[in-house]
Amino acid sequence: MYGIVNKALQEMVCAEYGSETWQKILLKAGMMEEVFLSNEPYPDSTTYSIVGATSTLTGLPAEQLLQKFGRYWVLETGRRSYGHLLKSGGENLQDFLINLPNFHAKIFLIYPNLQPPEFQCQPVGAHSIKVKYFSHRAGLAPFVVGLLFGIGELFETTVTVEQTKTRAAANDFDEFLVVWE
Ligand code: HEM
Structure with a gap:
């Protein structure tokens, strides 16, 4: 999916849980990348990994997060x-x-x-x-x-x-x- 989706997820998570949690999410999702470019396509697996890691780290079920x-x-x-x-x-x-x-x-x-x-x-x-x-x-x-x-x-x-x-x-x-x- 285009980077704008990951970027928006990042914004929402940072606003709610702070940027330290976001860093932990990236680590858990096995990602080095910190900056998503809106117009760049990324594998769907990147988005799914972020959702999975966010759910694990915040305790919010993936369905509720989505x-x-x-x-x-x-x-x-x-x-x-x-x-x-x-x-x-x-x-x-x-x-x-x-x-x-x-x-x-x-x-x-x-x-x-x-x-x-x-x-x-x-x-x-x-x-x-x-x-x-x-x-x-x-x-x-x-x-x-x-x-x-x-x-x-x-x-x-x-x-x-x-x-x-x-x-x-x-x-x-x-x-x-x-x-x-
Ligand atoms: C506000 C303007 C919107 C923009 C700029 C936008 C753009 C996008 C982009 C870039 C994706 C990722 C797909 C890809 O990269 O291949 C996406 C996915 C999606 N969009 Fe929109 N969208 C908008 C509004 C909406 C609205 C109003 C709906 C209404 C239900 C919607 C439903 C979805 C769904 C369900 C997906 C997930 C992809 C899938 O189901 O396969 N979008 N959209």
Whole structure:
């Protein structure tokens, strides 16, 4: 994944647990590298190792860490560096989620070797939407849950997120039901 992901993780961990813990995380993850370059692609294993080492050293289960990171990605990284992209995604939560399948197409302009996730979104009534998430990476469903909560907060809308399907042999996607008031 592009370095921006590792960099954002680093920022979140340092803000929460301090830079000394971050140094220990790098050591535990077997990494010498301290500076991630946003536009440089890194092996996915780097990101997974950081998540694993952070979870071990902080005691926060990886799923909770990923969920926290999803929220951070939208509300901190996204808002700070890609506010214009988030704005162009829609004027309210429902529009943003309906447009979500096209979101990463714009990001190819910034990160040409992007291997983005895929989404299929289908409204279910006026206040909820079904979000199907496809990825060639495993284990990132909790990240998506955090992203969906973050998008809710972005639009100052309280949401509930329920995972209604889990990727398995029978289906190659995770599915979430997002409901708002
Ligand atoms: C704020 C602007 C955003 C930017 C700049 C961005 C950019 C990226 C980048 C660079 C990656 C790493 C993939 C790679 O390097 O191959 C990624 C992954 C991902 N993005 Fe976005 N993204 C943004 C917003 C979103 C939003 C709103 C969602 C909504 C759900 C989302 C869902 C994901 C997921 C789930 C992944 C993990 C990769 C996977 O599942 O295979 N992103 N994104």
